[in-house]
Amino acid sequence: MVRVLGVDPGLTRCGVGVVDVEATRRTTLVHVSVIRTDPASPLEQRVLAIAEGVGLLIDEHRPDVVALERVFAQHNVRTVMGTAQASGVVLQAAAARGLAVALHTPSEVKAAVTGHGGADKRQVTAMVQRILRLDAPPTPADAADALALAICHAWRRDGVSTPVAAGGTPLTPAQRAWRAAEKSAGAPRLDG
Amino acid sequence: MVRVLGVDPGLTRCGVGVVDVEATRRTTLVHVSVIRTDPASPLEQRVLAIAEGVGLLIDEHRPDVVALERVFAQHNVRTVMGTAQASGVVLQAAAARGLAVALHTPSEVKAAVTGHGGADKRQVTAMVQRILRLDAPPTPADAADALALAICHAWRRDGVSTPVAAGGTPLTPAQRAWRAAEKSAGAPRLDG
Numbered sequence: 001m002v003r004v005l006g007v008d009p010g011l012t013r014c015g016v017g018v019v020d021v022e023a024t025r026r027t028t029l030v031h032v033s034v035i036r037t038d039p040a041s042p043l044e045q046r047v048l049a050i051a052e053g054v055g056l057l058i059d060e061h062r063p064d065v066v067a068l069e070r071v072f073a074q075h076n077v078r079t080v081m082g083t084a085q086a087s088g089v090v091l092q093a094a095a096a097r098g099l100a101v102a103l104h105t106p107s108e109v110k111a112a113v114t115g116h117g118g119a120d121k122r123q124v125t126a127m128v129q130r131i132l133r134l135d136a137p138p139t140p141a142d143a144a145d146a147l148a149l150a151i152c153h154a155w156r157r158d159g160v161s162t163p164v165a166a167g168g169t170p171l172t173p174a175q176r177a178w179r180a181a182e183k184s185a186g187a188p189r190l191d192g
Numbered sequence: 193m194v195r196v197l198g199v200d201p202g203l204t205r206c207g208v209g210v211v212d213v214e215a216t217r218r219t220t221l222v223h224v225s226v227i228r229t230d231p232a233s234p235l236e237q238r239v240l241a242i243a244e245g246v247g248l249l250i251d252e253h254r255p256d257v258v259a260l261e262r263v264f265a266q267h268n269v270r271t272v273m274g275t276a277q278a279s280g281v282v283l284q285a286a287a288a289r290g291l292a293v294a295l296h297t298p299s300e301v302k303a304a305v306t307g308h309g310g311a312d313k314r315q316v317t318a319m320v321q322r323i324l325r326l327d328a329p330p331t332p333a334d335a336a337d338a339l340a341l342a343i344c345h346a347w348r349r350d351g352v353s354t355p356v357a358a359g360g361t362p363l364t365p366a367q368r369a370w371r372a373a374e375k376s377a378g379a380p381r382l383d384g
Contacts, residue, residue: 043295044258047280048287066236073265073272080265084273088239088280095240103235 003030005063006150007054007090008143009071011082012039014050014090015146018061019132021154029132031061032143043085051089058097066094067153069145070103102153109145112152124148195222197255198342199246199282200335201263203274204231206242206282207338210253211324213346221324223253224335235277243281250289258286259345261337262295294345301337304344316340 001022008015014037018030035053037046058066068091071084094101107117113127125137125144131151138144193214200207206229210222227245229238250258260283263276286293299309305319317336321329323343330336 042287042292044283044287044291044293047283051284051288071273081263081276084276085280085283088277089284091236091239091277092243092281092284095234095236096243099236100234101236 002065002154003061003063004065004067004150004154005054005058005061005094006067006146006148006153007087008069008145008149009050009083009087009090011043011046011050011079011086012037013142014053014086015140015143016054016057017138017143017147017150018057018063019147019150019154021151025155027131027151027154029134029138029147031057032138032140032147033057034140034143043082047085047089050086051093054090054093055097058093058099063099065153066090066099066101067149068101068103069109069149070105072105104149104152104156108156109148109152112155113148121145194257194346195253195255196257196259196342196346197246197250197253197286198259198338198340198345199279200261200337200341201242201275201279201282203235203238203242203271203278204229205334206245206278207332207335208246208249209330209335209339209342210249210255211339211342211346213343217347219323219343219346221326221330221339223249224330224332224339226332226335235274239277239281242278243285246282246285247289250285250291255291257345258282258291258293259341260293260295261301261341262297264297296341296344296348300348301340301344304347305340313337 001020003018003020006015006017006019014035016035017032020028020030035050037049068087071080071087073080091101104112110119110124111117113119113131114123119127121144125141128144128147128151129137132138132147138147193212195210195212198207198209198211206227208227209224212220212222227242229241260279263272263279265272283293302311302316303309305311305323306315311319313336317329317333320336320339320343324330324339330339
């Protein structure tokens, strides 16, 4: 079994979801919530609140790995820098606790849970509800993406044929050498 | 006197500089260096190294405030997300230690130290050397921007006529109310 924390990063609303995934792919909801920060607060206080919220979740639920949405500069320009800053402190909160972080794109997540990368939000939420055998859509509604990220990561691990870096990109020769050294030192990564 | 830590955020090279600025504007170099991370390392390890490096610097030099370069989505798209993630953990490292963070744009920094916002890197470095009364340009060379940021912040504080948020933008009514409440509670911010 693997326990995955999925994080849909954002400054105002940061979705977090924890699932347990068995070898059979049977997937169970452990936790879902949204960490909120006040847009009127200073930026440094907002990122600190996100870092502390994610840190508390990791300490409470002890996931094996963190799955984080990969942010692109091409996304909504008005919010993308805040989203990237939030993702920075999520990466740090995980690494400070010895956890690896895997990045997945929104289309990878949609494809993993619905079968096609162009699925809309409603379809993703419906599939997350089905996969987790819930009586109703997960709430808060915008936390469904965090659960989908966690499910995506656990399910994709099965099918990964080539080693990928934590960033989700194919490993460079230097990264492969590093990863091999890490493995021979007895510390295999969960995303490799 | 105010002690300012300036940070020029970056994933591979994060410039950091500390200066002391007297009421007369006489400015003295306290520290300058670059925190480097290995591009072949996992992203989460890189942001953790930056967070820890900045945290150690704050603990050692105890600045009164942190000045951070404002990152725009329009910048170099290839590196901007990493730069924003690095800035996220710098914000967090400061806030976790009770420090406010002020954001300044590159053109604000250039204008503050050279007199015009379109100055080139050589001109900024030359002025930083003069301002700090150094015998040679500060090294490593790419740390000059971090020193310029710190100088910019300390010098601009004198001339600020309208209250600005930590983000450097004019305060919204909600932010003004928040700031006023904070001041009446006896905790004035250094950037207000």
